Amino acid sequence: MNNTALWYTTRGAGAVSLVLLSAVVVLGVLSTLRFESTSWPRFLTTGLHRNIALTAVVFLALHIVTAVVDPFTHLGWLAAVVPFSSYYRTFWLGLGTIAFELLLAITATSLVRGLIGHAAWRAIHWLAYASWPVAVIHGFGTGTDTWSGWMLVIDLFCILAVSLAVGTRLLVQSPDPLADDRARFRERVSRKVTK
Amino acid sequence: MWIDRTKCDGHRLCAELFPERIHLDDWGYPIIAAGSIPAALLPHAQRAVESCPVLALALRRVVRQKAVAP
Amino acid sequence: MTNLSLFAGRPPSAGAESFADHARRLGARPAGNRALIDTLDRSGLVGRGGASFPVGIKWKSVLSRSRGAAVVIANGAEGEPLSRKDQTLMALRPHLVIDGALLAAEAVRANRILLYVGEAHRAAVAAMARALAERPAADARRLILLPAPASYVAGEATAAVNFVNTGVATPTATPPRPSERGVDGRPTLVQNVESLAHAALIARNGDGWFRSLGRHEAAGTVLLTVSGAVVKPGVIEVPCGCTVDEVLELAGGVRGTARAVLLGGYFGGWISARQAGTMLLDPKGLPAAGGSLGCGIVSVLDDTADPLEVSARIMQHLANESAAQCGPCFFGLRSLSAATTRLAGRQPDHGDLPQLHRWAAMVKGRGACRHPDGAVSFLQSALSVFESEFAAAAGARGRKAS
Numbered sequence: 001m002n003n004t005a006l007w008y009t010t011r012g013a014g015a016v017s018l019v020l021l022s023a024v025v026v027l028g029v030l031s032t033l034r035f036e037s038t039s040w041p042r043f044l045t046t047g048l049h050r051n052i053a054l055t056a057v058v059f060l061a062l063h064i065v066t067a068v069v070d071p072f073t074h075l076g077w078l079a080a081v082v083p084f085s086s087y088y089r090t091f092w093l094g095l096g097t098i099a100f101e102l103l104l105a106i107t108a109t110s111l112v113r114g115l116i117g118h119a120a121w122r123a124i125h126w127l128a129y130a131s132w133p134v135a136v137i138h139g140f141g142t143g144t145d146t147w148s149g150w151m152l153v154i155d156l157f158c159i160l161a162v163s164l165a166v167g168t169r170l171l172v173q174s175p176d177p178l179a180d181d182r183a184r185f186r187e188r189v190s191r192k193v194t195k
Numbered sequence: 196m197w198i199d200r201t202k203c204d205g206h207r208l209c210a211e212l213f214p215e216r217i218h219l220d221d222w223g224y225p226i227i228a229a230g231s232i233p234a235a236l237l238p239h240a241q242r243a244v245e246s247c248p249v250l251a252l253a254l255r256r257v258v259r260q261k262a263v264a265p
Numbered sequence: 266m267t268n269l270s271l272f273a274g275r276p277p278s279a280g281a282e283s284f285a286d287h288a289r290r291l292g293a294r295p296a297g298n299r300a301l302i303d304t305l306d307r308s309g310l311v312g313r314g315g316a317s318f319p320v321g322i323k324w325k326s327v328l329s330r331s332r333g334a335a336v337v338i339a340n341g342a343e344g345e346p347l348s349r350k351d352q353t354l355m356a357l358r359p360h361l362v363i364d365g366a367l368l369a370a371e372a373v374r375a376n377r378i379l380l381y382v383g384e385a386h387r388a389a390v391a392a393m394a395r396a397l398a399e400r401p402a403a404d405a406r407r408l409i410l411l412p413a414p415a416s417y418v419a420g421e422a423t424a425a426v427n428f429v430n431t432g433v434a435t436p437t438a439t440p441p442r443p444s445e446r447g448v449d450g451r452p453t454l455v456q457n458v459e460s461l462a463h464a465a466l467i468a469r470n471g472d473g474w475f476r477s478l479g480r481h482e483a484a485g486t487v488l489l490t491v492s493g494a495v496v497k498p499g500v501i502e503v504p505c506g507c508t509v510d511e512v513l514e515l516a517g518g519v520r521g522t523a524r525a526v527l528l529g530g531y532f533g534g535w536i537s538a539r540q541a542g543t544m545l546l547d548p549k550g551l552p553a554a555g556g557s558l559g560c561g562i563v564s565v566l567d568d569t570a571d572p573l574e575v576s577a578r579i580m581q582h583l584a585n586e587s588a589a590q591c592g593p594c595f596f597g598l599r600s601l602s603a604a605t606t607r608l609a610g611r612q613p614d615h616g617d618l619p620q621l622h623r624w625a626a627m628v629k630g631r632g633a634c635r636h637p638d639g640a641v642s643f644l645q646s647a648l649s650v651f652e653s654e655f656a657a658a659a660g661a662r663g664r665k666a667s
Contacts, residue, residue, distance in 0.1 A: 177592070177596075178589050178590070178592060178595060181589035181595060182588075182589040182590060184589070185416075185435070185587075185588050185589045186433050186435060188414065188416060189414040189416050189418075189419055189424075189428070189433055189434040189435060189588075190414070190432055190433050190434075191414075191428065191432035191433070
């Protein structure tokens with residue numbers, strides 16, 4: 001296969017993955033915030049979140065596979081699963097591997113959510129807040145296009161969108177109307193640990 | 196359709212996806228119509244169950260059984 | 266009349282009956298086994314915790330799932346504010362309760378017994394602790410005293426099980442019920458302490474004896490907490506099947522004129538005084554007559570008290586005691602109690618009264634436990650018995666609708 005084609009595919013798929021994953025994070029936050037309007041029902045947020053995430057995984061797979069088979073990078077398959085094991089751009093690529101594996105865990109647990117239960121699923125899902133920034137930094141560090149105009153714009157847009165979403169989440173109080181009262185009651189009827 | 200009321204946090208996706216059998220009360224929590232779900236509506240019921248962010252819903256087979264002691 | 270069976274022996278002023286006195290008075294404890302369960306079936310003993318479920322059937326259900334590692338929880342949480350019978354029983358006859366718990370454990374093949382005593386009932390906790398210490402090691406080894414948090418729903422069966430499992434006394438959704446999977450996933454018998462005490466005596470005296478204590482087809486005796494506008498409020502033991510009038514006589518008679526009687530406590534309902542007088546206090550027969558014995562509360566409302574105000578206070582208490590796990594219960598009871606309070610203050614919002622009926626129907630059955638159901642039943646009984654007062658309050662000059 002044409003080396004240049006592989007190379008371009010890797011970079012392109014990487015950029016697309018970043019955009020899609022940023023959208024996934026934003027949609028996830030919107031879901032927690034219980035965003036809805038007359039034209040945007042709740043199930044649209046969660047449905048898009050799920051479908052775009054799966055699409056992102058496909059593009060991510062493309063990004064990884066084309067990078068590994070590309071003779072220019074001398075990457076073995078090991079580099080895709082063991083962080084910091086490649087000679088080529090060791091550190092930045094290692095970050096990519098980490099981000100990928102976190103995403104893998106999140107995706108896998110989401111697919112079997114019914115089997116593992118809500119609590120376990122939720123615990124793993126928190127890793128999304130680690131996976132996304134690591135992926136962004138990976139992109140900056142190892143991306144060939146990092147400093148080209150269009151890539152900068154894309155990066156800026158993604159970072160802005162996610163920051164806005166997460167910022168809103170942190171500032172707004174929990175949309176669950178029972179949260180405070182439930183916690184207060186639990187405190188009342190919990191076994192006091194006596195020394 | 197069975198619901199674990201302690202888990203339900205009123206996300207309301209179920210009512211969006213299965214309005215044939217699920218309505219909302221005055222405080223935004225689901226009222227599930229009694230009775231078994233006909234086969235034609237089962238796909239909607241399943242979507243509603245899967246859509247619940249806290250896994251509060253489940254579909255159970257209707258089994259006629261004697262009352263269980265509390 | 267007041268010393269029928271549970272309180273036979275020394276008078277209340279003598280305090281808790283010691284193990285020595287208990288053994289001297291009643292003899293050695295028989296063994297718990299399958300035969301005992303059959304005896305309990307024939308005796309007609311039903312649970313005294315509020316649900317009035319037949320005790321024999323309950324034990325049978327746990328035994329059928331037990332593989333020798335079942336659990337018994339003696340429920341003495343008594344979170345109902347108007348009820349004092351369980352704490353009184355534990356304070357005066359702790360060994361009857363412990364006997365009952367041990368018998369139950371043997372009969373259902375349990376290897377762990379928890380005495381779940383409301384932590385606010387300090388006399389009862391102390392008496393049970395001392396009673397445990399008096400017991401021989403073979404008994405004491407299997408028993409653990411576990412103070413229950415002071416809240417209304419802590420006495421609910423799944424809440425008790427949850428407290429043992431997780432340290433938090435909140436009710437859980439069923440299935441599974443405690444008799445199927447409870448403490449540590451094992452079949453668990455949650456039985457009220459008064460029921461266990463009755464079982465302890467039935468084991469010694471037989472089912473015929475128990476049935477003979479009742480009147481008019483009812484079996485056995487029951488502990489009642491009589492309160493409100495009576496001369497001598499307190500806990501008394503009466504034969505099942507006696508009338509409300511007879512009970513009020515035992516409590517020294519009514520102070521003033523009775524308007525209504527609250528039967529069963531916050532979880533029960535109002536009965537008009539006219540109707541209540543001749544009602545037979547039989548846990549099994551009462552529902553057919555439109556009442557519920559619940560946990561044995563008989564509280565008299567006289568005609569100087571405002572029934573709306575009393576009802577509103579009770580609704581407020583029930584709303585505040587919601588575990589806040591289920592939206593319909595927490596918000597429903599809050600709305601109901603707010604509207605009832607407005608009506609009691611004669612400053613209703615427009616439409617408050619029809620909303621009460623509407624919300625009551627909306628809330629019923631939509632919580633994980635029976636707390637909202639009990640509150641709704643109570644309110645519906647108030648709406649029925651005090652219909653004219655509610656109508657008058659609703660027609661009162663209300664605030665302008667916003």
